Amino acid sequence: MDKIWQGKWITESKFYGLSPINLFHREIEEGEKRKHLEKLKNRHMLVRKTFTITEDIKTAYLDITADDYYKLKINGKTVGEGPAPAYFFHYFYNRYQVENYLKEGENLISVHLYYQGLVNRVWNSGDYRQGMIAELFINDKLKLKSDKSWKYKITEAYQNGGITGYQTQFLENIDFNLIDKNWQQLDYDDSNWSNVCVNNSDDHKFYKQPISGLDFYYIKPVKINKIKDNHYLIDFGQIIVGYFQMTAKGFKNERIEIRQGEELREDEDRVRYNLRSNCKYQEFITLSGGKDKLNFYDYKVFRYVEVIAHNPDSKALYPETFKALVRHYKFEDENTTFYSSNSKLNRIWQICKNSVKYGTQYQYLDCPGREKGQYLGDALITGLAHHYLTGDLKLYKKAVQDFALSSYISPGLMAVAPGGLMQEIADYSLQWPALLLKYYRLSGDKKFLRKMYPTAEKLLAYFKQFQRGDGLLTEVNEKWNLVDWPKNMRDNYQVKLEQLNKKPEYGCHNVINAFFVGMVKTINEIRDILSIEYKNQFSKLKQAFREAFYNQNKKLFVDTETTDHSAVHSNILPLLYGLAPAEAEKEIVDLIKEKGLKCGVYMAYYLLKALARVGEYSLIYNLIVNENKNSWNTMIKEGATTCFEVWSKEQKKNTSLLHPWASAPIIIIIEDLLGIELSNSGKRNQIKMTPHLPAELDRIKFTMQNKDLKIEIKKDSSQTGFFISPVL
Structure with missing residues (x-):
């Protein structure tokens, strides 16, 4: 490891005490026969930590990582996400300069941590090494570290829509009734949340990630075709990698269907959401009755999106909010x-x-x-x-x-x-x-x-x-x-x-x-x-x-x-x-x-x-x-x-x-x-x-x-x- 950590590896209670599953073996050999518990797959863990700053902030940086993945905000502002996939014995952490995110007085670090639990080519998941670790330094002095005082909740909002690809990702049937909409705000009441568990036996070996983070930016559709009332076909002009986003406001418990794909079905103005590549991108979101902003956690490959409100009386869809959040490694087109x-x-x-x-x-x-x-x-x-x-x-x-x-x-x-x-x-x-x-x-x-x-x-x-x-x-x-x-x-x-x-x-x-x-x-x-x-x-x-x-x-x-x-x-x-x-x-x-x-x-x-x-x-x-x-x-x-x-x-x-x-x-x-x-x-x-x-x-x-x-x-x-x- 390239630093000695004072922070602790923190995890949710259901992973506490579980010994890691050894995923490594030669392809011609059988691996460990212990099966991963189904109930511990597709876990979305929300983590919060409030703290007070009294000193002048000249410089500040945060070291953080998670297994499998995290999305980090400080005081409600997006800081970054990661880490890059890695083996547990050479696991990456990210360092962020955060002085511009902090303020004197009360502050909040919030982390949306995801553990998938599948064995695939994406992460080294499925081994029970769920959790995260973090340390905050202000003016080169340790101010905050992950420990048992951090609080968490397992959100059920990202419901299992099935597995797609080669055991690659869970589809996300998001229920906005179960979203904690203000959980990343300082004044949110987390008194009913649980304290994390500290895993003192964690065996990750941490190394600072040698590459930068990804680029994220929004693009608008090049064309939106209204097929009929409450049914839209969206074309982003080319195949991209990222997330379709929109805002909806409809009836409580109204379901909206989202289809995504790389191409259209032959001779039809419809998305081929059963992709040639063995992916099926069909998901359903359930509205809360208020204003719901769609943010999928995991990314997809797509050009076209079809959005359908099946209720004939629906007024939930707002085409002007349709957009895509594109992601890729740092890339300047003019280079x-x-x-x-x-x-x-x-x-x-x-x-x-x-x-x-x-x-x-x-x-x-x-x-x-x-x-x-x-x-x-x-x-x-x-x-x-x-x-x-x-x-x-x-x-x-x-x-x-x-x-x-x-x-x-x-x-x-x-x-x-x-x-x-x-x-x-x-x-x-x-x-x-x-x-x-x-x-x-x-x-x-x-x-x-x-x-x-x-x-x-x-x-x-x-x-x-x-x-x-x-x-x-x-x-x-x-x-x-x-x-x-x-x-x-x-x-x-x-x-x-x-x-x-x-x-x-x-x-x-x-x-x-x-x-x-x-x-x-x-x-x-x-x-x-x-x-x-x-x-x-x-x-x-x-x-x-x-x-x-x-x-x-x-x-x-x-x-x-x-x-x-x-x-x-x-x-x-x-x-x-x-x-x-x-x-x-x-x-x-x-x-x-x-x-x-x-x-x-x-x-x-x-x-x-x-x-x-x-x-x-x-x-x-x-x-x-x-x-x-x-x-x-x-x-x-x-x-x-x-x-x-x-x-x-x-x-x-x-x-x-x-x-x-x-x-x-x-x-x-x-x-x-x-x-x-x-x-x-x-x-x-x-x-x-x-x-x-x-x-x-x-x-x-x-x-x-x-x-x-x-x-x-x-x-x-x-x-x-x-x-x-x-x-x-």
């Missing part, structure tokens, strides 16, 4: 901008940018609706795109560490981190060193690289247990071998890639070994940077890989040693990692020309980067803007405002329509077409630029600016050359 003479490319850039913007919360989420979790494979793409769009590296660094901390569960790392769902994907684990090395290249933070290096060595040692005599991996059966996702995007890859619950036998195949040899190459680079001696096995592994998977007659790589099928996946990774002989490069490029993006949106990143390695920039551009079925243009034709999980809505039955892992064009345009290479020596940023723009683009304007740098690139058909002005 990085791109415009070209190709309108298709511009639209592709925009949907990718929107995906990264709304899909980045406290983590790089794969889908902020269905899973709300951070996957390692997704983070490698989304994290880099997010950095180029914002200049932020704190979240990138946190992602690297999040997955390193999952070695507590397995030295082979988890696919989702942090999170209570135990999922393992070999392909993703093999890419963690690349995530680490890229962070170092961008930051120059050698101290962090050295700190993380042992995790890379443990990861390598973990996979070595699956090596056969020639060094290649075989039967990595305790982690899922993914290759690509969904299944129909694998280009008929000749391995039966069953998930772990079906006890697969993967054998020795191309993609996992390509990632493995690539990982060895990456770890060697890290060792060189850190001046660590090692026995270089890369050349031996490269030769073994060729002998196993290279077909001399076809001059292509095959999927396994026992097939002559050459999936595009089996060839892009050897091309990317320098495993292909020179004679094979043209054949692989020709294969890609023939097949196009015969892969999922996730592996499209590797395909495009492989082409960049051999200088095929024109082909890269043509693939990005192509209009075949597997293309970003297909998403746009199908109404995308953010990237899909797959190329087309119909390619996966539970497709997410906001999936940032499809944002590869952001990276490819910047790194490969514009030819911008950013690095840091540890002392200053370094910029190299070698544009590879196709002749078809006769106009381009690109800007990248943040606190550390400014880059402008312009190309105009009326002038020759580029005008590049990096400012450090």
Whole structure:
């Protein structure tokens, strides 16, 4: 821990004395069999503490955290919420400067604490570690700490509307008759509230959260359609992440139905609230008879909202109050901008940018609706795109560490981190060193690289247990071998890639070994940077890989040693990692020309980067803007405002329509077409630029600016050359 706490971990009485449930286990193993009590799920705990200030307030800060989540006000004013999801043994607390929220005399801290109790990819919930801790310092002296004098009440207002997603969140059927409307006001009478319980056995280890809080702001609908009396369809113009809000005043106990979704039902002016992505966003609120302000606690992904007052005599709805509270990690739209003479490319850039913007919360989420979790494979793409769009590296660094901390569960790392769902994907684990090395290249933070290096060595040692005599991996059966996702995007890859619950036998195949040899190459680079001696096995592994998977007659790589099928996946990774002989490069490029993006949106990143390695920039551009079925243009034709999980809505039955892992064009345009290479020596940023723009683009304007740098690139058909002005 980075500080010694004097405050106590406080909890509600029903959690007092419960020992934590151990959620951690390998995916192929059973976890603790003790079941979580249903009555202790979906708990909304309201906490209050009044106190008096007599001294002059020069500076003041509050340290606070909760498990799972809190929303904090001081004297009725919103201060913040959090923390970012984390493992209990490395749990984050937030620090707020609060001198402007405090006053001389009586003050109130109020906290709406939520404990979900589900095991999923969102939080490490479902382990009985419910509660919170806080300390207030005024003029650098401890003024207030959480202890048994704090008071609480469990509110029943947020009634269970069912569970949606992959056990992701409870829907909220809010009953305004049960809302304590003034509980966050100083003069509220809490005499009938209970005193909290102090858990002296709490085992959280606290660390100050290394990233900032989120941005929250309101937007108005772009269109409100009155379908009939008391029935409205609201369009916010694009898919967003956040909360629908409104004010209603109707009959006591009148019910209002709220439907939210990413799209409309086909041929109907109605919301598709049964989302493709396995979420059902249908909730009912019960009015109190007074003025009721709707504030859902948990966020959703939506564009459209349908509001229905089913009582034909209702006068409850006020369309002028309809709005959305948007949330995402810090993001300035003007930090990085791109415009070209190709309108298709511009639209592709925009949907990718929107995906990264709304899909980045406290983590790089794969889908902020269905899973709300951070996957390692997704983070490698989304994290880099997010950095180029914002200049932020704190979240990138946190992602690297999040997955390193999952070695507590397995030295082979988890696919989702942090999170209570135990999922393992070999392909993703093999890419963690690349995530680490890229962070170092961008930051120059050698101290962090050295700190993380042992995790890379443990990861390598973990996979070595699956090596056969020639060094290649075989039967990595305790982690899922993914290759690509969904299944129909694998280009008929000749391995039966069953998930772990079906006890697969993967054998020795191309993609996992390509990632493995690539990982060895990456770890060697890290060792060189850190001046660590090692026995270089890369050349031996490269030769073994060729002998196993290279077909001399076809001059292509095959999927396994026992097939002559050459999936595009089996060839892009050897091309990317320098495993292909020179004679094979043209054949692989020709294969890609023939097949196009015969892969999922996730592996499209590797395909495009492989082409960049051999200088095929024109082909890269043509693939990005192509209009075949597997293309970003297909998403746009199908109404995308953010990237899909797959190329087309119909390619996966539970497709997410906001999936940032499809944002590869952001990276490819910047790194490969514009030819911008950013690095840091540890002392200053370094910029190299070698544009590879196709002749078809006769106009381009690109800007990248943040606190550390400014880059402008312009190309105009009326002038020759580029005008590049990096400012450090």
